Amino acid sequence: MENDTKYHLTKSESSSLKGPRSRFKELGFAIRVFFSFIKGFRKMHFIGPCVTVFGSARFKPDSRHYKDAEKIGAELSKLGFAIMTGGGPGIMEAANKGAYEAGGYSVGVNIILPFEQKPNPYLHKWIDIPYFFVRKFLLMKYSYAFVVMPGGMGTLDELFEAITLIQTKMIQNFPVVIFDTKYHKELCEHIQVMARNESISAEDMELLFMTDSPEEVIMHIKTHAIEKFGLIKEEYQPKWWYEENRRKF
Numbered sequence: 280m281e282n283d284t285k286y287h288l289t290k291s292e293s294s295s296l297k298g299p300r301s302r303f304k305e306l307g308f309a310i311r312v313f314f315s316f317i318k319g320f321r322k323m324h325f326i327g328p329c330v331t332v333f334g335s336a337r338f339k340p341d342s343r344h345y346k347d348a349e350k351i352g353a354e355l356s357k358l359g360f361a362i363m364t365g366g367g368p369g370i371m372e373a374a375n376k377g378a379y380e381a382g383g384y385s386v387g388v389n390i391i392l393p394f395e396q397k398p399n400p401y402l403h404k405w406i407d408i409p410y411f412f413v414r415k416f417l418l419m420k421y422s423y424a425f426v427v428m429p430g431g432m433g434t435l436d437e438l439f440e441a442i443t444l445i446q447t448k449m450i451q452n453f454p455v456v457i458f459d460t461k462y463h464k465e466l467c468e469h470i471q472v473m474a475r476n477e478s479i480s481a482e483d484m485e486l487l488f489m490t491d492s493p494e495e496v497i498m499h500i501k502t503h504a505i506e507k508f509g510l511i512k513e514e515y516q517p518k519w520w521y522e523e524n525r526r527k528f
Contacts, residue, residue: 328360335431345369348428349376352375354496358505368399386404390409425454438457455487456489
């Protein structure tokens with residue numbers, strides 16, 4: 280979740296976390312979740328290899344973090360990746376904007392909250408999801424790399440979700456980049472503490488790449504995603520084509 284104001288549960292999700300309910304209600308919930316997954320699969324099936332960018336919704340366009348995310352989104356899109364985010368403002372908007380204005384492909388998985396969170400205006404395709412766990416699954420499913428920009432609780436949740444899936448070999452060893460070492464200084468130190476105390480393996484440290492350079496982000500993903508998995512760039516339709524066909528997606 281890139282919206283870092285608070286954890287807010289949708290009414291539907293909140294009701295599912297109140298403990299045992301009638302079997303009829305539990306069945307209804309399972310069916311709604313099933314169709315939420317199906318909707319996501321149908322919507323995102325043809326987007327191609329993505330890089331997912333995580334980060335806070337709070338940063339404004341004049342902030343350094345926003346500008347860094349915009350540059351990274353643009354450069355990754357030039358490699359041929361679709362740029363996927365949580366679809367909201369802040370870092371999410373910046374990464375989508377970078378891809379959008381560079382002529383790349385920009386995708387969002389927006390969460391439905393009690394307060395309104397609109398999809399940002401730099402998306403070629405997006406989907407509204409009522410469940411955080413479904414949204415997080417979709418943000419992981421289509422990506423060959425993950426870039427973790429400055430963020431809050433939700434951003435850290437997504438970081439450790441990705442690392443856990445890689446560590447347990449539920450997904451392949453996709454590159455995970457933590458951007459801005461000063462912002463993440465204490466986080467990186469704590470990960471080293473876990474390694475020293477053997478609550479994680481020393482080898483797990485190799486799952487993370489930490490940098491302050493957008494150029495190093497691009498080179499790392501080029502080496503550990505494009506070259507490693509043999510990805511081939513496909514040329515997307517020009518931006519005007521997306522604009523004319525936006526409602527058809």
